[in-house]
Amino acid sequence: MMRLPKFTYVRAKSVREAVRVMADAGPDASFVAGGTDLYPNMKRRQQTPKTVIGLSGVRELRRIAGKPETGLVIGAGATLTEVCEHSKVRKGHPALAKAVSLISTPILRNMGTIGGNVLLDTRCNYYDQNYEWRKGIHFCMKKDGDVCWVAPSSSRCWAVQSSDAVPVLCAIGARVALASQSGEREIAAVDLFRDDGIDYLTKRPDELLTEIRLPATNGWRATYWKLRRRGSFDFPVLSVAARLWFDGATVKDAKIILGAVGSSPLDAHESARLLIGKPLTEDTIRAAADAAYKPAKPLDNTDFAYAFRKEMAKQYVARALRDLA
Amino acid sequence: MKTKAKGRARARFEKVHMRLRVNGEDVEVAFAPHKTLLEVLREDLGLTGTKHGCELGECGTCAVLVDGKPILSCLALPLDLEGKEISTVEGMADGPRLHPLQEAFADLGAAQCGYCTPGFLLTAKALLDAKKKPTRDEIKDALAGNLCRCTGYVKIFEAVELAAKRMREAAPSKAKGASNGR
Numbered sequence: 001m002m003r004l005p006k007f008t009y010v011r012a013k014s015v016r017e018a019v020r021v022m023a024d025a026g027p028d029a030s031f032v033a034g035g036t037d038l039y040p041n042m043k044r045r046q047q048t049p050k051t052v053i054g055l056s057g058v059r060e061l062r063r064i065a066g067k068p069e070t071g072l073v074i075g076a077g078a079t080l081t082e083v084c085e086h087s088k089v090r091k092g093h094p095a096l097a098k099a100v101s102l103i104s105t106p107i108l109r110n111m112g113t114i115g116g117n118v119l120l121d122t123r124c125n126y127y128d129q130n131y132e133w134r135k136g137i138h139f140c141m142k143k144d145g146d147v148c149w150v151a152p153s154s155s156r157c158w159a160v161q162s163s164d165a166v167p168v169l170c171a172i173g174a175r176v177a178l179a180s181q182s183g184e185r186e187i188a189a190v191d192l193f194r195d196d197g198i199d200y201l202t203k204r205p206d207e208l209l210t211e212i213r214l215p216a217t218n219g220w221r222a223t224y225w226k227l228r229r230r231g232s233f234d235f236p237v238l239s240v241a242a243r244l245w246f247d248g249a250t251v252k253d254a255k256i257i258l259g260a261v262g263s264s265p266l267d268a269h270e271s272a273r274l275l276i277g278k279p280l281t282e283d284t285i286r287a288a289a290d291a292a293y294k295p296a297k298p299l300d301n302t303d304f305a306y307a308f309r310k311e312m313a314k315q316y317v318a319r320a321l322r323d324l325a
Numbered sequence: 326m327k328t329k330a331k332g333r334a335r336a337r338f339e340k341v342h343m344r345l346r347v348n349g350e351d352v353e354v355a356f357a358p359h360k361t362l363l364e365v366l367r368e369d370l371g372l373t374g375t376k377h378g379c380e381l382g383e384c385g386t387c388a389v390l391v392d393g394k395p396i397l398s399c400l401a402l403p404l405d406l407e408g409k410e411i412s413t414v415e416g417m418a419d420g421p422r423l424h425p426l427q428e429a430f431a432d433l434g435a436a437q438c439g440y441c442t443p444g445f446l447l448t449a450k451a452l453l454d455a456k457k458k459p460t461r462d463e464i465k466d467a468l469a470g471n472l473c474r475c476t477g478y479v480k481i482f483e484a485v486e487l488a489a490k491r492m493r494e495a496a497p498s499k500a501k502g503a504s505n506g507r
Contacts, residue, residue, distance in 0.1 A: 105470025232469035
C-alpha cells in the first residue's frame with residue numbers, strides 16, 4: 001500500500017494567509033489545491049514537502065468572473081469540471097473547454113483544478129514510478145539521481161510538459177496572476193514555462209498562481225487536439241493548440257503551440273508564418289502542418305513510439321487547422 | 326477540526342480529532358492528519374466497502390460521493406471535508422432494501438470479481454441523481470473514470486440503464502418528493 005509521507009497540513013482560508021504560511025514555512029512547503037498531481041507524487045516520494053498548504057477552502061480562488069468579450073477571469077482553484085462545464089467558458093472559449101474536458105476522467109476533474117493543471121509536474125516514464133522502481137534504476141536526474149535515462153549523455157532533464165490547458169492558454173495569449181508576500185505580478189502564460197524538465201516553471205516557489213486571465217474574444221478562433229492511447233485517463237503524448245485571426249478569408253495572424261513533445265510548450269513559429277497572409281486551403285494547411293515536424297521533439301519517455309508522435313505532430317496540426325477552416 | 330496540541334506547528338504527527346458526516350450520520354474520528362479519506366473510511370471507520378485500487382487516482386475503484394459528486398477517496402484528505410456529506414457504498418441500501426442500481430447490477434450480473442463495483446455504483450448514482458434518463462453515451466462518459474479489469478463494461482452500462490428505468494417507473498417525474506436522494 002502506498003501511503004502519503006507525513007506532513008503538517010495547514011488549511012488556508014485566504015490567498016493572504018496561504019502566501020504568508022508559505023513564506024514562513026520556506027522551501028519545504030507546497031501548495032495543494034485538488035491534490036490529483038501532488039498526492040500521487042508524494043505517495044511515490046517524488047515530492048516530500050514537510051508542510052502542505054491546502055487551498056480548497058480559499059473561496060476567492062474558485063471564482064469565474066467577467067465576460068468572454070472583455071476578458072474572462074478564471075480562479076486557479078476552480079475545478080476542471082467547473083471550468084469545462086461553465087457556460088461562459090464553453091461559449092467564449094470552446095478550445096479551452098475542450099482541452100479541460102479531455103483531462104483525465106470525470107471523477108478526477110471533480111477534484112483537480114485548472115491552476116493545478118497549468119502547474120502540472122513534468123512527466124517521464126523514468127520518473128512517474130514508485131520509490132522502489134526508481135531505486136531499482138538508481139533514480140534519475142529529476143529526483144534523487146544524476147542521470148537522465150532518456151538521454152544518458154545529456155546534462156539536462158527531458159521530462160515532458162503534459163498539461164492539456166497549457167497549450168491552449170499559450171496559443172490564445174492568456175495571462176496568469178502570481179501572488180506572494182511581496183505582492184502580485186501578472187505574466188503571459190507562455191512566460192511561466194522554461195524548457196527544462198526539472199526547473200520547468202519561472203514561478204518562484206513562494207508564489208501562488210491565483211488567476212488565469214483570458215484575452216477578449218475579438219474575432220479569433222482556436223482549437224485543441226490531443227493524442228493519447230485511451231479516450232479517457234491518459235495524459236497527452238502530443239497535443240496541438242491553434243489560434244487563428246482572419247481578415248475575410250485570409251489568415252491575418254496565427255499561433256500554433258505543440259504540447260507534450262518537449263519540456264515546455266513549443267511554439268511552431270514556422271507553421272504559423274506559412275499561414276499568414278494566405279487563405280486557409282488544403283495546400284496551405286499541408287505546408288504549415290509539415291513545418292511542425294521539425295520543432296516537435298518527442299523523446300522515448302512517454303507512451304507510444306516517439307517517431308510516431310513526431311510524425312503525428314504533422315497530422316494533428318493539419319486536423320487542428322481544418323477545424324478552423 | 327480540533328488538534329490535540331494547540332497550534333499548528335506542534336500538531337504535526339499527532340492525531341487530529343474531527344467530525345465527519347458519512348452516510349447521513351455524524352461520526353467522530355481520530356486519525357493521523359496525512360491519512361487519506363480512503364484510509365480513514367477503511368481503517369478508522371471500518372467502512373471497507375470502499376476499495377483500494379491504484380491509490381494514485383487512475384482507477385476509480387475508491388470513488389465516493391462528496392456532496393453528491395464522485396471524488397477519488399485515495400487523493401482526498403478528510404481534513405478538507407468537514408461539514409461535507411460523504412456517501413459510501415454502505416449507505417446506498419435503504420435498510421434491507423437495495424438501491425435500484427445495486428439490484429440491477431445483481432440482476433444483470435454486472436460484476437465479475439466485484440472489486441470495482443462500489444466505485445461504479447456510486448459514480449452511477451451521482452449520474453442518475455442528476456439525470457433520470459441518461460443516454461448510453463452519457464453513461465459511458467460518466468463512468469469513464471472507473472476501470473473494470475474483468476472488462477464487463479457492457480453489462481454495467483445495461484445495469485445502469487435498467488436501474489434508471491426502474492427508478493423512473495417507481496417515481497413518476499412529477500410526483501412530489503421524487504428526488505428523495507435514494
